[in-house]
Amino acid sequence: MAVLLNIVLAQATLTLLGAVFGFGLGFFPSRRKPGGSVRAGDILPGLDCGVCGYPGCSSFGEALERGEADPGLCAPGGKKMKNELAKILGIEISYTREEMVQVHCRGGDAETKRLFHYSGLDDCRALHMLFGGSKACRFSCLGQGSCIKVCPREAIVRDRNGVFWVDPGRCDLCGRCLAVCPTGVLRRIPKTADYFVACNSTDRGQTTADYCSVGCTACRACEKRSPEGGFEVDDHLARINYRRRGDRNGAVLACDPKCIVSNGAPPAMGKNAKT
Amino acid sequence: MSYVGIIVTFVFVQNFALNRLLGICPFIGVSRSPGTSLGLGVVITVVSALSALAARTVYHQALLPLGLTYLETVSFVLIAVALVRLLGETVRRASPGLHAVFGGFLPLVTTNCVVLGIALVVVRDGYGAAESIVAGLAAGAGYFLALGLMAALRDSLRKEWVPKPFRGVSITFISAGLMSLAFMAFDRALLKNLFG
Amino acid sequence: MSRRNPVFAMLLGLCPALAVTTRVDNALGLGAVVVLVLALSSLTVSLLGKHVPENLRTPAYIVIIASYVTVVDLFLRAYAPGLSKNLGIFLPLTAVNCLILGRVLIFAQDNPPGASLVDAMKSGFSFFCALVLIALVREVLGAGTITLFAVGPFRGVLVIPLLSENPVRVFGLAAGAFLVAGYLKALYDRLVSDEETGERES
Numbered sequence: 054m055a056v057l058l059n060i061v062l063a064q065a066t067l068t069l070l071g072a073v074f075g076f077g078l079g080f081f082p083s084r085r086k087p088g089g090s091v092r093a094g095d096i097l098p099g100l101d102c103g104v105c106g107y108p109g110c111s112s113f114g115e116a117l118e119r120g121e122a123d124p125g126l127c128a129p130g131g132k133k134m135k136n137e138l139a140k141i142l143g144i145e146i147s148y149t150r151e152e153m154v155q156v157h158c159r160g161g162d163a164e165t166k167r168l169f170h171y172s173g174l175d176d177c178r179a180l181h182m183l184f185g186g187s188k189a190c191r192f193s194c195l196g197q198g199s200c201i202k203v204c205p206r207e208a209i210v211r212d213r214n215g216v217f218w219v220d221p222g223r224c225d226l227c228g229r230c231l232a233v234c235p236t237g238v239l240r241r242i243p244k245t246a247d248y249f250v251a252c253n254s255t256d257r258g259q260t261t262a263d264y265c266s267v268g269c270t271a272c273r274a275c276e277k278r279s280p281e282g283g284f285e286v287d288d289h290l291a292r293i294n295y296r297r298r299g300d301r302n303g304a305v306l307a308c309d310p311k312c313i314v315s316n317g318a319p320p321a322m323g324k325n326a327k328t
Numbered sequence: 329m330s331y332v333g334i335i336v337t338f339v340f341v342q343n344f345a346l347n348r349l350l351g352i353c354p355f356i357g358v359s360r361s362p363g364t365s366l367g368l369g370v371v372i373t374v375v376s377a378l379s380a381l382a383a384r385t386v387y388h389q390a391l392l393p394l395g396l397t398y399l400e401t402v403s404f405v406l407i408a409v410a411l412v413r414l415l416g417e418t419v420r421r422a423s424p425g426l427h428a429v430f431g432g433f434l435p436l437v438t439t440n441c442v443v444l445g446i447a448l449v450v451v452r453d454g455y456g457a458a459e460s461i462v463a464g465l466a467a468g469a470g471y472f473l474a475l476g477l478m479a480a481l482r483d484s485l486r487k488e489w490v491p492k493p494f495r496g497v498s499i500t501f502i503s504a505g506l507m508s509l510a511f512m513a514f515d516r517a518l519l520k521n522l523f524g
Numbered sequence: 525m526s527r528r529n530p531v532f533a534m535l536l537g538l539c540p541a542l543a544v545t546t547r548v549d550n551a552l553g554l555g556a557v558v559v560l561v562l563a564l565s566s567l568t569v570s571l572l573g574k575h576v577p578e579n580l581r582t583p584a585y586i587v588i589i590a591s592y593v594t595v596v597d598l599f600l601r602a603y604a605p606g607l608s609k610n611l612g613i614f615l616p617l618t619a620v621n622c623l624i625l626g627r628v629l630i631f632a633q634d635n636p637p638g639a640s641l642v643d644a645m646k647s648g649f650s651f652f653c654a655l656v657l658i659a660l661v662r663e664v665l666g667a668g669t670i671t672l673f674a675v676g677p678f679r680g681v682l683v684i685p686l687l688s689e690n691p692v693r694v695f696g697l698a699a700g701a702f703l704v705a706g707y708l709k710a711l712y713d714r715l716v717s718d719e720e721t722g723e724r725e726s
Binding site: 349351352353398400401402404405438439440444445449452494496497498499508509512 | 591
């Protein structure tokens with residue numbers, strides 16, 4: 054009998070507590086609105102665990118829709134949920150999101166016109182202060198090797214023509230070279246990238262062609278030949294959208310200045326070979 | 329224990345994040361950005377004070393007289409969930425501006441170990457009503473402190489080179505470990521010397 | 525250690541994973557509690573989930589989980605008082621363990637009972653493994669012992685000769701928990717390709 058009483062008592066207490074608080078809760082409308090299109094926030098677990106770094110699933114969902122957050126941040130969600138998210142957000146999620154830095158310029162001594170001969174301090178930033186560099190292209194790699202000096206992994210190599218290469222096997226994106234490069238010719242690409250557009254010039258096509266034989270002339274041949282490869286010419290420069298993973302070989306062959314180059318190991322040279 | 333003693337205990341000696349290891353999931357996730365840490369810290373301080381008081385009241389007024397102390401877990405969980413929602417709605421009606429800044433953090437607090445943890449600690453150590461509020465505030469403030477320090481640390485860590493497998497969460501864990509070591513300087517002996 | 529380990533890949537249930545892993549027997553105990561509660565809650569939620577109004581789901585599930593935790597808590601108090609005392613507030617805190625709530629919300633509420641039970645067992649078991657692994661590292665380095673349950677003539681404590689005389693005490697403290705978790709997470713990331721863990725500093 055005592056046991057029964059106890060059970061009833063426990064039931065009653067919890068019911069009372071539930072009723073008191075439930076009354077408060079019942080007033081307030083659901084966070085999710087029924088009907089309408091599916092939104093990113095609805096797919097998230099609703100766990101509000103904070104692992105993503107956002108204060109709860111709904112604010113993470115909003116950040117996803119604004120394109121600020123990476124679906125990969127939701128560690129509890131798992132692969133299936135990420136694929137669903139990608140479908141809703143219209144993006145493709147790459148699972149190996151490791152990035153590296155690459156030198157987007159192949160304009161060595163022979164390819165790019167010079168404005169003057171520089172014999173000052175061996176430093177890109179010093180050179181950049183003089184008319185933005187000795188090359189006619191103000192977007193180019195200045196070739197003084199400041200990035201080589203700061204790289205802790207010896208990932209950057211200069212070949213005989215004064216062209217710089219980054220070794221995908223060595224770079225692990227510490228970002229030091231990005232900090233010292235004055236022209237912004239060092240940009241990030243996915244480590245898995247097969248090709249990259251080795252030009253940084255946003256001058257008009259004809260202008261670029263006048264001073265550099267390997268610069269992108271914005272002819273859009275790559276867009277036409279490999280539409281599935283994610284090529285986009287924007288601001289007079291071809292870029293690759295790496296979320297698209299189609300074949301890019303057609304574009305590589307079609308590129309007249311041959312500035313779509315493969316992202317592989319640098320040519321066999323002595324480390325930090327000087328010219 | 330004096331109020332100062334309670335504050336020092338919960339902020340430093342028994343820091344919820346770094347010493348008692350409560351609320352680690354959001355600690356690792358949220359400390360990624362200083363702004364989010366600030367918001368969560370403030371909200372958690374308020375909610376843990378309220379939850380400590382509410383839990384203590386329910387325990388001593390309802391559960392203990394009825395002999396239902398085994399319902400503490402269920403009822404405290406219920407209290408925390410309801411409290412968070414009620415607080416959110418009250419703030420939204422009273423001051424929409426405040427809600428816009430801090431309201432978003434409320435879901436994160438619902439299932440937070442800190443909030444339930446302080447409720448259990450307060451009841452098990454037999455604190456009075458005023459002591460419960462102070463303990464709740466202090467526990468929240470300690471968590472806030474740890475979160476703020478961690479966010480600042482991670483902000484500077486971002487500029488440093490870290491061995492590859494350690495990037496992200498691993499280095500955060502290790503930094504938290506070192507910070508926890510630093511917090512060991514605050515121990516019971518210090519408390520005794522300061523407040524008798 | 526599966527590829528979707530709750531502790532190392534999903535970063536869920538970190539509080540107990542760090543707090544109770546000072547000794548192996550505590551880790552075994554709490555791990556078993558989590559497996560049991562997770563299995564029972566998943567089963568219940570997969571049966572009841574469709575009848576709960578959308579905006580009351582989280583509170584309802586937490587109450588279900590908390591009830592099971594209470595049952596297990598009372599059971600341990602009666603039959604394993606030592607373990608119950610060692611786990612302290614972390615036993616009731618299992619009620620807000622984000623792993624349990626996570627699996628319930630992500631999987632159990634939209635899936636049939638059988639599949640939910642299998643999922644719960646899988647996640648629970650890999651949580652259990654992670655817990656025991658952390659505890660093993662911490663206790664061996666921090667105290668030089670491995671504490672198990674006393675059975676018959678076996679007293680329940682394995683003593684490792686050299687380490688028990690010169691233990692690295694810090695591993696038994698809160699700081700050690702963070703350090704061990706950090707190194708194990710790094711090892712995990714190294715061994716398991718980042719294809720699925722998907723955590724990145726940003």
